[in-house]
Amino acid sequence: MTRMDHDAPQASQTGATITEVIPGPAGSLTVSDDVTAAPAVAAAPAAPAVQDSAAVPATPAGAMQTVMIGTSVQTGEPVMTEVPAFVHEGTQGEPLLSVRNLQKHFPIKGGFFGRTVGSVKAVDGVNFDLFRGEVVGLVGESGSGKTTVGRTLLRLVEPTGGDVIFKGQDVVKMDKRQLREARRDMQIIFQDPFASLDPRMTVEEIIGEALDIHKLHQGAERKPRIAELLQRVGIRPEQMVRYPHEFSGGQRQRIGIARALAVNPDFIVADEPVSALDVSIQAQVVNLLQDLQQELGLTVLFIAHDLLVVEYICDRIIVMYLGKIMEIAPSHQLNNDPQHPYTEALLSAAPVPDPTIKRQRIILEGDIPSPINPPSGCVFRTRCRYAIPQCAEVVPALREVKPGQFKACIRDDIL
Numbered sequence: 001m002t003r004m005d006h007d008a009p010q011a012s013q014t015g016a017t018i019t020e021v022i023p024g025p026a027g028s029l030t031v032s033d034d035v036t037a038a039p040a041v042a043a044a045p046a047a048p049a050v051q052d053s054a055a056v057p058a059t060p061a062g063a064m065q066t067v068m069i070g071t072s073v074q075t076g077e078p079v080m081t082e083v084p085a086f087v088h089e090g091t092q093g094e095p096l097l098s099v100r101n102l103q104k105h106f107p108i109k110g111g112f113f114g115r116t117v118g119s120v121k122a123v124d125g126v127n128f129d130l131f132r133g134e135v136v137g138l139v140g141e142s143g144s145g146k147t148t149v150g151r152t153l154l155r156l157v158e159p160t161g162g163d164v165i166f167k168g169q170d171v172v173k174m175d176k177r178q179l180r181e182a183r184r185d186m187q188i189i190f191q192d193p194f195a196s197l198d199p200r201m202t203v204e205e206i207i208g209e210a211l212d213i214h215k216l217h218q219g220a221e222r223k224p225r226i227a228e229l230l231q232r233v234g235i236r237p238e239q240m241v242r243y244p245h246e247f248s249g250g251q252r253q254r255i256g257i258a259r260a261l262a263v264n265p266d267f268i269v270a271d272e273p274v275s276a277l278d279v280s281i282q283a284q285v286v287n288l289l290q291d292l293q294q295e296l297g298l299t300v301l302f303i304a305h306d307l308l309v310v311e312y313i314c315d316r317i318i319v320m321y322l323g324k325i326m327e328i329a330p331s332h333q334l335n336n337d338p339q340h341p342y343t344e345a346l347l348s349a350a351p352v353p354d355p356t357i358k359r360q361r362i363i364l365e366g367d368i369p370s371p372i373n374p375p376s377g378c379v380f381r382t383r384c385r386y387a388i389p390q391c392a393e394v395v396p397a398l399r400e401v402k403p404g405q406f407k408a409c410i411r412d413d414i415l
């Protein structure tokens, strides 16, 4: 796997005017009238962006910087604090994909006239970047919005708001023709390989259809291309005449992978690609995906529940909870030094491969709240063991707290 541990996306540096004082959780929240004067001030929405290291002056030891830790629930104004400054490292160039303030609110219809009576905030202001050739994990409990993010990136689900900039173009604003072209470069592998393959079509037709939509490898080239793809994913080419039900779950997922690769994409969303499979064959499919990613230089958003699998194959990990990002960090950093209480709790529940390492088990009390009416301020506060009254007052911004590591939590005196 191409390790890219020097990624140092940084919160955007824009000025903002503060009008409100909220006492800090650690007595540390301060207010500035003119934060444009402060270095490295992040403005909402905190948007991980690329940092050119050459442009960053070295930060003297002990220096402090003023950062925005969130927005006030009452006024919507930024809330600032002072934190130790750090030097940003490295650069990764332009992102392949930039997600900005992505939202998907599913309307709830009700009443006699079927009017909209509310909405499910499945994705609620999500920001992240994906760089060429990296594998990024997207984790979080069931219902946190992972699938909705993945599908919204390809506009299989229409976003309610926000931007998805892919290779410099906003997918959200594309017309049908532009979208069809973009989808040649963006593909998805679904969780359930049975449901995602049409049972009435042979494997040849399934993969051939993907080629036909984009007018690739037509005529005499078509069959050899399908054979080549099947061989690459470990299916015998002569089996292309068969139907999906004639294959095992693992084989069906291999066919789903071949279909995604048929059009030579740059970017793949893999939505829990192995969780519906037998444990005994999960590793084989994960290894296949990993080989293909390296061989083809793919950029992958790997959605999963299993933090162990994600740590194994991903360069970076995004942690979601109730439609929002809680933390983004390089995989090893997230596992060894989580900065967000939710990540800490998730990790405490995950099995540790090294039996000599003991983790304190943190029980997350209660269920994930309803995304119809999420808690005010920090959406994790109803289950957070570090919650304080201010957590209900401030919507935490996703801000960089260590090089390449972002968290959405107002407290810096924990973890």
Ligand SMILES: Nc1ncnc2c1ncn2[C@@H]1O[C@H](COP(=O)(O)OP(=O)(O)OP(=O)(O)O)[C@@H](O)[C@H]1O
Binding pocket: 106, 120, 121, 122, 140, 141, 142, 143, 144, 145, 146, 147, 148, 149, 371
């Ligand atoms: N079409 C829809 N209409 C209404 N609500 C939806 C729809 N699709 C998803 N949701 C809701 O949006 C929220 C996020 O769902 P999503 O499937 O994205 O979560 P997830 O993190 O992928 O969960 P899982 O781990 O179970 O796959 C959930 O509360 C879900 O019920």
Ligand code: SF4
Binding pocket: 340, 341, 342, 378, 379, 380, 381, 382, 384, 385, 386, 387, 388, 391, 396, 408, 409, 410, 411
């Ligand atoms: S994660 Fe916990 S401590 Fe941090 S803002 Fe949310 S509720 Fe507060």
Ligand SMILES: [Mg+2]
Binding pocket: 146, 147, 148
């Ligand atoms: Mg899902």
